[in-house]
Amino acid sequence: MRILIIGTGGTIASTKTERGYKAGLGVDELLELAGIEKNDGVSIDSWDLMRLDSTLIQPEDWITIGKALWESLEEYDGIVITHGTDTLAYTSSALSFIVRNPPVPVVLTGSMLPITEPGSDAPGNLRTAITFASRGIPGIYVAFRNKVMLGTRVSKVHSLGLNAFQSINYPDVAYIRGDSLVVMHRPCHGGEPLFDPLIDPDVAHIRLTPGLSPEVFLAVAERTHGVVLEGYGAGGIPYRGRNLLKAVSKVAPEKPVVMTTQALYGGVDLTRYEVGRRALEAGVIPAGDMTKEATLTKLMYALGHTQKVEEVREIMEKSLACERSR
């Protein structure tokens, strides 16, 4: 059994400096501090690809990580990627579109407390990730706080607590009980492995708030190739007072406007309310039950392949990596 661990930084690899936590440790140091042997039944190789706080991660870095993954897939039975938690859900979603149908498990993990701090969750998370990566269930996952979730379905839901990630609108894939890993759900998987690194980062995400100015929306839409509009609840666009719907109707036939929701669970259903139906008539593309992270990175992926709204719609509406079920 051969496992590769690719380090990219994050709190898990951070040490205290005069200017706060900074990602500086390499994978070998992480393993040593976690008390994990490199040759104890499982043979572990390490690759220090980046040492970044994940706040600094850019879409181009997803391609660098995706390329490293793609080049390593044939040589290993499983791959673990250590990553900062702040943008981990964006990276796990983006990687799921860039490297599709990987033939082995790819597991992202991180921690809320640096590995050097007492009571750190890093050793446990690292062990869960390595255990799942050794189980031969292909796909891209996130291991955090004793559970394993699908990479396209996670969101960070806590800025301090150790149980910082949840699987949204999708069951957990596995969890650790005592010394054993219990697999609960095998995600859809199939098709040829594919490295598809075309993405267009020129996308904006706007949160709808009462009184949002249509001019602000138009100015953002003008400067980008596509917009994710984060509405309320099941979704809809205001047309009373400041008429955002009018502004969206102007943009949506030319540039994709994708609607997601501020609610963590449930996703959007634009057929439910009149305000939603009007949004559909204006040409808005519903994000269904996708996470915000999957919606944004998938829009970048779609725009990397075509700028035609109807083709973007087609890509957004199908499921590429189990990211949407409706």
Ligand code: ASP
């Ligand atoms: N700021 C850190 C990062 O995302 C937070 C963490 O890893 O928990 O890199």
